[in-house]
Amino acid sequence: MTSVPTVTLNNGEKIPQLGFGVFQVPDEETTAAVASALEAGYRSIDTAAIYGNESGVGKALSVAGVPREDLFITTKLWNADQGYDATLKAFDASLAKLGLEYIDLYLIHWPTPARDLYRDSWRAIEKLVADGRVRTPGVSNFQPAHLRRLVDGASLLPAVNQIELHPGLQQTELRAVHAELGIVTEAWSPLAQGAVLGDDAITTVARRHDKSPAQVVLRWHLQLGNVVIPKSVTPARIRENLDVFDFTLSDDEMAAIATLDRSLRTGPDPDTFN
Structure with missing residues (x-):
């Protein structure tokens, strides 16, 4: 079983640097997929209310035999549930579906700026942290302006911003704000849904290291310091995505992949999505 390194968050909690995502996995397939991931060695599982598969994740966790303290479970607040009271209610529903007593990382899924409710939702998440029901607060798809507005007057800083990021969309400015x-x-979408896997810069590196293009891209993420959550329902691919800790990309290889940035989004624009 592969041992995954961890990244220390701004509240002292540790998140595995490579986790398992279940976006677009039907609930009835999620239990088997998560079970395969846990057997392979993943300990971080990422879901969301809108995915409709929190129950499937919960079933896998309940029978896996992995101690709760060894798991890192993330779920997310959906857009329609933003607002202080609505956030607390939505969190209760997610917790019940997962069958857990607390969530390791709870994210506001999108800023939805037209709703202008994310600061109210953040106050609710701060309460959930104070109550011990959320270990770590975070956000997803927040742009620099959203982050700066959120942290102004907040009691807690987000520990994580989960964003679309891959060689075709490298988010240099946003990552600099995160560092600040x-x-x-x-x-x-760390592999851009496969859209970057045929790029010459990646296939050349893959041949050199006798790895798949997907493994090269995941290794690129890790060396940048990103936390990454690839998803698959195929046991062999689930294991392959975890087999990225036995090689290192050179500075020249990292630089070659850096040239692939082309503002390629596979998902919505956070400034307009509501």
């Missing part, structure tokens, strides 16, 4: 504020960058 002490926020860890977590990458969703």
Whole structure:
């Protein structure tokens, strides 16, 4: 079983640097996929209310036999549930579906600036942290302006911002803001849904290291310091995505991948998505 390194967050908690995502995995398939991931050695599982598979995750956790203190479970508040009271209610629903007593990382899924409720939701999350029901507060898809507005007057800083990030969308400015504020960058769609895996800069490196293009991209993330959450329902691919700790990309290889940035989004624009 692979041992995954951890990243220390701004509240002292530790998050595994490589986790397992379940975006777009149907609930009825999620239990088996998460079970495969836990068996392979993943200990960080990332879900969200809108994914509709928190129950499937919870079933896998309940039978896995992994001590709760060894797990790092993330879920997210959906846009329609933003606001102080609505956030508390939505959190209770997620916790019940997961069958847990606390969540390791609870994220505001999108800033939805037109709703202008994310600061109210953040106050609710601060209460959940104070009550011991959330270990670590964070956000997802927040742009620099959203982050600065959120932290102004807040009692707690987000520990994580989970954003779309891959070689085609490297988010250099946003990662610099994270570094300034002490926020860890977590990458969703880390492989750009496969859109970057055929790029020559990546396939050349993959041949050199006798690794797959996906493994090279995941290694690139890790060496940047990102936390990364690839997803798959195929046991062999689940294991392959974890097999990225036995090689290192050179400075020249990292620089070659850096040239692939082309503002390629596979998901919505956080400034306009509501």
